Amino acid sequence: QSALTQPASVSGSPGQSITISCTGASSDVGGYNYVSWYQHHPGKAPKLMIYHVSYRPSGVSNRFSGSKSGNTASLTISGLQAEDEADYYCGSYTSGSTPYVFGSGTKVTVL
Amino acid sequence: QVQLVESGGGVVQSGRSLRLSCAASGFTFSTYSMHWVRQAPGKGLEWVAVISSDGNHDYYGDSVKGRFTISRDNSKNTVFLQMNSLRPEDTAIYYCARETRDYGSLWAFDYWGQGTLVTVSS
Numbered sequence: 001q002s003a004l005t006q007p008a009s010v011s012g013s014p015g016q017s018i019t020i021s022c023t024g025a026s027s028d029v030g031g032y033n034y035v036s037w038y039q040h041h042p043g044k045a046p047k048l049m050i051y052h053v054s055y056r057p058s059g060v061s062n063r064f065s066g067s068k069s070g071n072t073a074s075l076t077i078s079g080l081q082a083e084d085e086a087d088y089y090c091g092s093y094t095s096g097s098t099p100y101v102f103g104s105g106t107k108v109t110v111l
Numbered sequence: 112q113v114q115l116v117e118s119g120g121g122v123v124q125s126g127r128s129l130r131l132s133c134a135a136s137g138f139t140f141s142t143y144s145m146h147w148v149r150q151a152p153g154k155g156l157e158w159v160a161v162i163s164s165d166g167n168h169d170y171y172g173d174s175v176k177g178r179f180t181i182s183r184d185n186s187k188n189t190v191f192l193q194m195n196s197l198r199p200e201d202t203a204i205y206y207c208a209r210e211t212r213d214y215g216s217l218w219a220f221d222y223w224g225q226g227t228l229v230t231v232s233s
Contacts (some may be wrong), residue, residue: 001172034216091218
């Protein structure tokens with residue numbers, strides 16, 4: 001089972017909006033709404049930012065939003081802040097040989 | 112508050128075994144599925160395994176299938192990962208994580224431990 005495809009890096013200036021894409025197939029992202037997004041600062045535990053495509057857990061800033069179109073899911077960060085600089089991973093349930101797969105990861109840099 | 116604390120990591124030779132533990136507290140452990148996720152040095156997250164809340168169902172990633180076994184003891188609020196026939200490519204930080212929804216699955220992980228490092232030497 002191959003990882004979902006994410007851009008290796010995305011950058012933006014403070015206050016700007018950025019979008020991270022997560023491309024899969026009809027057997028994962030396109031076929032199910034079990035898409036989630038995680039923020040990972042090196043040396044810390046990953047943090048759930050979005051689940052079920054577009055739902056935000058309690059305590060997560062509303063600057064983070066998720067969506068999906070076809071086989072591609074997206075995470076948008078609006079009003080970019082220095083603390084948003086981290087690695088971001090998407091993940092999805094899959095009907096393939098393994099039931100879950102993460103994306104390849106995107107490093108977000110705040111300029 | 113929800114806490115997950117992994118233990119059992121260390122340095123082990125290729126071909127040997129290791130058992131990781133994850134002690135949970137702050138929630139009704141027996142009603143949540145639990146997952147293991149790993150991150151190799153310089154690499155991304157890789158999903159490893161899941162076990163259902165009652166322990167009757169478990170699933171694995173392709174790279175560990177047949178070598179790793181996930182289990183749980185609901186009386187001790189602990190989930191385990193038995194790792195056999197270890198390979199250098201299993202070197203990683205291993206995290207346990209809680210499924211977001213009780214009595215079901217949204218395939219999202221809302222609480223994570225700090226991780227335990229496993230190093231497999233050749």
